[in-house]
Amino acid sequence: MASKFEQALAGIDDAHRGDPNIVTVDGSEIPYELHYANKMTKYLEKHNPSASEALKLAVRAQHLRRWEIPRSSYPMTKPGYFSWRTALKNRQADIADEICRNCGYDEDAAGRVAALVRKENMKRDEECQVLEDVACLVFLDDQFEKFEKEHDEEKIVGILKKTWAKMSERGHELALQIDMSDRAKGLVTRALSS
Template identity: 35%
Template sequence: MSNNPADDYPSTAAFTPTSRFLVALSSFRAMHLRDPSSPTTAADEPAPAPAPGASTPSLRYHSTLELYARKLSALSTVDALRRGPGEALLLAAASQHVRRWERPRKDYAEGLSGYKMWRTALNKFHADIAHDVMRQAGYVEDDEGDAELFGRVRDLLLKKTLQRAPLPEREDELKDPEAHLFEDAVCCTFLHLEFTQFASSFAGDRDKLVRLVAKTWAKMGPLGRGVAVQELVGKLGDEERQVVLDAVKGAGAAAA
């Protein structure tokens, strides 16, 4: 077996990995391995060579995000999505939050307006990196098919086609089911990897935490909510689980 997981990358019914896709995936992996929050990686050090079992918080995030993208696709009621994530969705998943440490939240103003500016800047930053990685891997901007792929990856990362809450109860009633599947995968990854630590930062303001979780829940479609309830919420600690349940109850009341 190869030392580079990209060489053993699993196909889906919708997409068989190409050599240029695997080159792009390897480039993203090298970036994820440079996550300075890892105790074995410093930001000013050369990127380490990919090795079996090598991991960083960034790499774990993206592995988990792709896992949920594949899981949600398998559960989808939309035929095109049930065949598995396509090339654009897989590339977007690989570049979501890539090199996020280069755009820290502290560089933006406190409060909601500063947060929104930071998120908008991050989305563009990730989309620009994805574009450059794809181009360097052999995707051609002037090719009609590739140009469409460039645009789709960018749209997914910029979240251009997401509908505002309340969302329809049926997945096939969404205007862009793939974009919402991607958002659901992002939200599930947050619950899986980050929520417990996130919740601990609101120890003195439970009501605010409940409101924030309710906003996350409102962004999720039926697929993501189903996976969250069946596989994630029950694994949280008692306090965190009750926060989510209270948020879900509040989100339901607001939508009624």
């Protein structure tokens, strides 16, 4: 019989499989959010191989059912963007909490997963910082090259500076190991030197 941790991971991945957005990875088609969750787990293992169950579940649950609330459902302004992000993380935390409880986690343990998904106490919670590092690493590894083609250089450099500022020294170390195109590397170098 599967442990509650294994059941919760499976429940989270089942939710990811509902993503209608498909990507091709190593010749196989897979829902984008499942691909994203796999990347999050990969970077968590690099960052902190002895991570707690709560952190492993929170990392895996980062984008739970995100596609159901598109960015376009909020005003296309900076406040609209932050409102959208807040609504997403609260909803994702609630779904993760429910999955964990349904798999046998008690209120405190499920609540801890939800708190990490919401990134509560970012400055004081070491696990929360690890989760933030992992999300930034996945952005740099998996989303940055597409993102940088869609925006002007100044905006990209600004985003890179903000991303770098959110990360710990360990996050920086791992970020500098990511294989990037020459253009992307140049933008990162520019952001870090200015």
